[in-house]
Amino acid sequence: MRVTIFGATGLLGKALMREWRGDELTALGQRDADIRDARQVQAVAKKASPEWIVLAAAYTDVDGCEGNRELAFAVNRDGALNVATAAKQVGAKLLFLSSDYVFDGKKTSPYETGDPRNPQSVYGRTKAEAEVRLLELMPDCCVARTSWLFGTGGKCFPDTIVKLAASRPALNVVNDQRGSPTYVVDLARAIMQLCRKGASGIVHAANAGDCTWFEFAGEIVRSAGLSTPVRPVSSAQMARPAPRPANSVLSPKSLHSLGIEMPHWQDALQRYLAERAG
Secondary structure (H helix, E strand, O other): OEEEEEOOOOHHHHHHHHHOOOOEEEEEOOOOOOOOOHHHHHHHHHHHOOOEEEEOOOOOOHHHHHHOHHHHHHHHHHHHHHHHHHHHHHOOEEEEEEEHHHOOOOOOOOEOOOOOOOOOOHHHHHHHHHHHHHHHHOOOOEEEEEOOEEOOOOOOHHHHHHHHHHHOOOEEEEOOOEEOOEEHHHHHHHHHHHHHOOOOEEEEOOOEOOEEHHHHHHHHHHHOOOOOOEEEEOOOOOOOOOOOOOEOOEOOHHHHOOOOOOOEHHHHHHHHHHHHHO
16 A cells, blocks of 8 residues: 555654555655645645555644644644545545544543544644544544553653653652553554554544553553652642543444454553663
């Protein structure tokens, strides 16, 4: 297959480029194609003539989006529409990366693909609106929602925790937000399978299992061989500009129905730490 990846220089994009084998890839970073520029997007899509486009480019700073609303919508919603329009013009299928933050977090069980969207943050709204518009424009596109991404080659929660645990006497981490940490290597492999299987509609793609940020941090510290105490605190005690869902665990049923399984997040963490150390 000919596959074009928008956002190839990001955390997930780098993993996609490393993991994808056996197909013809075109890697586009922001310097190659600013997805806010419809003409530029159409030109690069026409040149690459892909069978699949994977849209991993996004403004993912959740707190930053709260203070930069126009930029957030320009990239995450309007930019996604530009890519979808270009995909339609060149006859390519589209896989769009979305987020667990399209949900409000009030559900007490894992979120299914058909559960109603009710985002609480600007970032969540940009992704939710993009989903709706893309599925209207390209009903057969694949919307892959994921959560709590981590990996080497950029800023991520485990990397931050390891660095802080090595330099601080104790860490305070929120214990009232629950989700599924997802290793970009495992997500990249799942995306590759989704494209090869011709997936369409909404799919939830996250590592198996779930935890709170506090539980995640504790596992990171232990696995890194550190003994720094990790203390649970509430979201109210660690006030951030953007509200986060209390529960954003994504049900794996949609992924399993396609014959795709992702490893447990604890297994993924061990492999991440080994990759980080190497």
